[in-house]
Amino acid sequence: MGLLANLQVSGDLAGLVKEYMLGRQLTDSDLYRYLSGLSANDRMAFRQWWRVLDELQALCTDEPVGIALGKRIRADYVGVLGHLLLSSEHLNDALQGFQRYQRLLHDGDRAQISAKDGWICMSWTTDYGASSRLSDEVLVVGVIHFIRTLTADDALAPAMVDFTFAEPAESAELADACGCNVRFSQKTTALYFKPADMLLPVQQSNPGTHALLDQQAQALMGILPAEDPFTLNLKHALLIAIRQGQPDIGCVARTLHLSERTLFRRLKAAGLVFSDIMTQARMQLAKEYLLEGRLTQSEIALLLGYSEQSAFNRAFKQNTELPPGVWVKGQRG
Secondary structure, eight states, X not given: OOGGGGSEEETHHHHHHHHHHHHTTOOSSHHHHHHHTOOTTOEEEHHHHHHHHHHHHHHOTTSOHHHHHHTTOOGGGGHHHHHHHHTOSBHHHHHXXXXXHGGGTBSSSOEEEEEETTEEEEEEOOXXXXXXXXXXXXXXXXXXXXXXXXXXXXXXXXXXXXXSSOOOTTHHHHHHHHTSEEEOSOSSEEEEEOGGGGGOBOTTOOHHHHHHHHHHHHHHHHHSOOOOHHHXXXXXXXXXXXXXXXXXXXXXXXXXXXXXXXXXXHHHHTTOOXXXXXXXXXXXXXXXXXXXXXXXXXXXHHHTTOSSHHHHHHHHHHHHSSOHHHHHHHHTO
16 A cells, blocks of 8 residues: 555545435445545545445446546535636636645645647656556546536547556446547556647636635635645655665664654554555656666666666566566557
């Protein structure tokens, strides 16, 4: 389990799942009762959100619930952020607002809007560890559905969508929901749009309302609970340890000014296993080095603290299901 598991998502999402369960007549369940105890002002840890989605999928085996939930995203389920986007002038303004105030929806990795190979790319990194497949499906399908709502164009779709997880059984349904080609096992979760799409007007644009909601969003950002400092500092310490050639708990503990015993205790309380998160950090750096192409695999293995290249190759294949060279070729198309 990665560092992301301890960060939080908005309690507004509980309402989304409850509405879906109500329509499926699943109100007589422990999951529905749990969700009913949450308010929009509550925040769930990612680990709780992932468990909610897993339990929901177990109850609804006849359809992919990540896609179904994404298609039901409305402004009400994204709180002030949703209504702020609805009042934007153009699609570009809405996406910039999403990037600026995304923490109202969830902690951790932020969406980045950039120009890439002639496209406008909206992407998320996995610096805090990958999210779950179902959670990413809700996010991406939800963003596309909401963009269609903003522009009142049910046919609007990205040119392409990337997911970090391996191709799932519902890949055809995902491609249909996204309305475009979908790629799997990619470095980042990303949506690619035509630059001209950014100029599309938002149908419910209201400058006065937008200004008021922007002030409200700023105020809410100011009172959000701080992101878990232990998780944030731990990620930084892991990367320092690896770059110093000391990928062990002693180096991480020293960077955090903790004893090894205290660090073990903090990790256990957070539901983290040191070897797992160290491997995750090593693989993050390995992928960056491989894509940069400036280092040989032997040099990467040495930098990451592996005893020899074969040990690095085994660890990389275990993590990605592909040897390093094959993975790089797949990333570069």
